[in-house]
Amino acid sequence: MSGRARIVLSALSLAGALALLVALPYLVGVNWAEIGRELSRLAPWELAGLTVLWLAGLWAYTFVLTASLPGLTNWQGFLLNAVGSAVSNLLPFGGAAGVAMTFAMARGWGHRNASITASALVTGVWNVLSRLLLPAVGIVALLVAGELPDRRTAAMALFAAAVLLGIVAMLALALRSPGAARAVDRRLRALALRLPGRAGRRLLRSDGALSSVRDRTVDVLRTGWRGLTAGMTAYLLLQAALLYVCLLAVGAHVQAAEVVAVFAINRMLTTAVVTPSGAGISETGTAALLVHFGVPAGPAAAATILYSFYTYAVEIPTGGAGWLAWLMRRRPAVPGPVAEHRVLVRK
Secondary structure, X not given: OOHHHHHHHHHHHHHHHXXXXXXXXXXXXXXXXXXXXXXXXXXXXXXXXXXXXXXXXXXXXXXXXXXXXXXXXXXXXXXXXXXXXXXXXXXXXXXXXXXXXXXXXXXHOOXXXXXXXXXXXXXXXXXXXXXXXXXXXXXXXXXXXXXXXXXXXHHHHHHHHHHHHHHHHHHHHHHHOHHHHHHHHHHHHXXXXXXXXXXXXXXXXXXXXXXXXXXXXXXXXXHHHHHHHHHHXXXXXXXXXXXXXXXXXXXXXXXXXXXXXXXXXXXHHOOOOOOHHHOOHHHHHHHHHHHHOOOOHHHHHHHHHHHHHHHHHOHHHHXXXXXXXXXXXXXXXXXXXXXXXXXXXXX
């Protein structure tokens, strides 16, 4: 895809997300003036509490990154997550661009490509598995609360569970079988020889990479699976708590089981690639599901917008600030004698 085509696609995607967000209140039966009134009632201490809860969730996710990339600090993990999220929130299919930013930053801290690749693979799998598992958790929560989910929600949960089992089976096969990894490498090499030009050359450079990444991935999972799971669990719990507090802040009282179900669907909808991070799509689905559970349209839309501010909008400037911080820190300091030499040369 050419650079111009990417720019056009990005512009159309962002425009679509913006259109959905603007139309969200009207889709659930309210208007922006009513949402503004709901949000204007928030006290400063409530906003401060929401901000602390949001930051706590981001910090919890750093343990996922540090467990997947040995030697990475929590502060570095915070920067990686912030910058990657900002890119994903701005671009359609932004996950690939976010991974590229991760590679650039991690290499700047001295990590090797194979280790970064293994980290990206492991964290990506953990994210996918968690989002596929959430609908099933939501269904169980509704059943425990004595509420029967509708057919669409149940079908989504069953589909997610089937995909989850398939991914786990393929991952287990690839990790347990060196022969499987080598077979995939051979197929990639054969494909590279048939591809013309730059695409074939790039794929040839990856010859044997899967076997190397597999070995490093096995090491990461062997030593870091507890940290990965604990960090991801804490992150998801804090994100769900953030949604619950957003609902309470606007006066919407929802049962815990319904919050779990709404949160599960919200996270699933963020995987939609039509818009960056599913923006507009996830908000519309979240507000509609809250209304379905009996929340008045005004508080439902206001809580959704508030939650989206913390999980989508504010991540963009935060990531920009993180990128600037990384750029400033990576500049090597000039030693004293070298600085003096430069001054003498200029004179």
